[in-house]
Amino acid sequence: MNQPRTLQIGPRSTEEMEAFQRDLDAIHTAARRKVGEQDARYIRGILRLVRTTETVGRALLLFGWFPPTWLLGAFLLGISKIVDNMELGHNVMHGQFNFMNDPRFHGDTFEWDNTCPKQEWRHSHNYVHHTYTNVIGKDRDFGYGLLRLSNDLRWSWLHPFQLLLTALLALFFEWFVAIHDLQMDKVAIGRKKWSECRPQWLLVRAKIWRQVRKDYIAWPLVGAAAGAALFGGMDGAIDGALAVLLGNVVGNLIRNVWAWAIIFCGHFTERVYTFQRASIEGETKGQWYLRQILGSSNIQGGQLMHLMSGNLSHQIEHHLFPDLPANRYAEVAPQVRAVCDKYRIPYNTGSFAGQLWTVFKRIARYSLPGGPHKAVHIEVDSVLPERA
């Protein structure tokens, strides 16, 4: 394994690091104190939006192949799934709205419109990814065990095809996420036994089957009934069922590709750093904060962008305060940015197209051997004699 570069970013002394930590803690505490009615109203509104778009979208798909209704129906269904997974599901499953004590918004009981079981997600995402963000070999979300996005990973014959693989990952994103925590890559190279995966696989299989029944069996059957009623006969029924089936496929694809794009823009843009296991040993809260900032990138945009990205357009703020209700990120972002400026920490943000472009560049660059090192070891006290 390559030696990480030792970099000196941000706070320059232990005292400065402690002050940095206190500044961020203060932002968190102040925002937390305001959480209440406003946040509850916000997330109830989001649930209403999910229900409305889903109902209208599915209803429109029942009108068969008529282009205006079919296109709008599939589009609305896609929007519904995006908001359900991202602004509602992802944030609720972080426990951001546990304070409401409402079972509909409790992180442990919420179930989303996705093939990934909630238990698997809470482990692989809330725990592994958020604790070990961008630590090579620990954070399994970094490249998903498939992509080489840093020179810390050995190059192999698979990697020249990784742009193609990325396209597959984007199209089938929910399926990859569903089996992500099974760690099939480890099974493939013989570091894990299939029998160890079985209990998890049963959970995943049940959730996948539930999603398949809903989107690809139940609703197409409703479509068949509507088709028979509207257009008459067997032909009408078949057309109706196929229109709903394809509408649901498209709705899921829209969600998959969009979720993929947002998530890749959050951690795989060009200037996002990675870390090595040894660098996080004995890490303080301040150093953890610093790693979260250096390992995340934001997307600039308006309210619509924030809503549709599930506020992952504020990936940095989300990684600093994962249990703060997401509707508060926009409010704390300027304060976080001011702290970054104060301690000379790069605050990685850009337009959606710009960030996505650098993601593609990064995937392309590391599909070939070599490439710049992205792993860094953050040096706090730069006055150590051997470094001086």
Next chain:
Amino acid sequence: MSAARSSIPAPVVATRRVARWLDTLGVSPMALDDTLAWFNPMWRVHQLQARVVRRVAETPSAVTLVLQTGPAFPALRPGQFVVIGVTIDGVCHRRAYSPRTLPDEPGHIAITVQRQPDGLVSTHVQDSLPVGSMVAIEAPSGEFVLPAALPAEVLLIAGGSGITPCMAMLQHLHAHAAHTRVTLLYFARSPVDRIFGQELARLARQWRQLHYVPVDSVANTAGVQLGQASGARTLDLPMLDAACPNWRQTVAYCCGPAPLMDAARALWHTEAPHGTLHLEAFAAPRASGDPDARHAVTLRRSGDTVRFDAAGNMTLLVAGETAGLSIKHGCRQGICHECTCRLTRGTVQDLSTGQRVEGEGQPVRLCVTSAMSDIELDALNG
């Protein structure tokens, strides 16, 4: 239960069946519920709601709310409780109340809420829940009910707002079994604080079979020093013998503050070990352990582990919340089991029964349990 089930109208039964089919097909029953609620919030079949239609002041500190319930709300057996949820500053708080049915108003129930000192929910209900507000409501439950074959004689012992389930039973007996001999011993701080005071006096005049014994006493009131001769009478043998001479053979119900219930429990234990006494607590029990002891609590919930310290005189739920955690909970009175966790190690006290529980995987309710040692818990419900 069969009576309760048969009271559900056919459209609700059908909707629930559809919801079950949809659930099998992968469609969330909650989505169906939310969709029905667009048309009418009363049409929900899972997360039920009720509307406040009338407010009546009973005493300076107690108010009765008349609630309109939806078709999916099951029939109520007198003495049972319902859990009502109100949202305050975005947070849902649930409490149990003993409702009465209203003979002239089908589809309506009445709950009476006594203002508690520092009571968040009771204060909200009194001050900020106007007519027209919606509250969440759960199906009635509880075993503090009259037996199916009504006995010839019943003894009711109530203290303060513990009168509410007794009143429900009393009204039921008066309407449907007026030949039953009923004795009601009712402790209250003063005539002004006596909920349903006038109604009970009127009922006692009309209904010969009712023997009504109001007792003015502060003996059961929290924070009042005992020892004064007058105005501090508590439940004792002479009082019971005078009010209901054959109380040992009578089916008895007692609902009130902890001192009253403790007194009743002790009397039956020593004097009538074979008698029938039903008890119902109406407030969260207080932990009475050592306030200076600090027990380490480890709570695991699907991969996450949280740790906090619990003083011996705090419930585990309050201790966790004091440490800044939001722990999933419901009624905070040991009723709904939302906060139930498995105790895998250590010793706790179940404050609802007073029993010690040694951890070997038993379910414990955090809201009515205090730590007696360092403990480890595994969360249930997800």
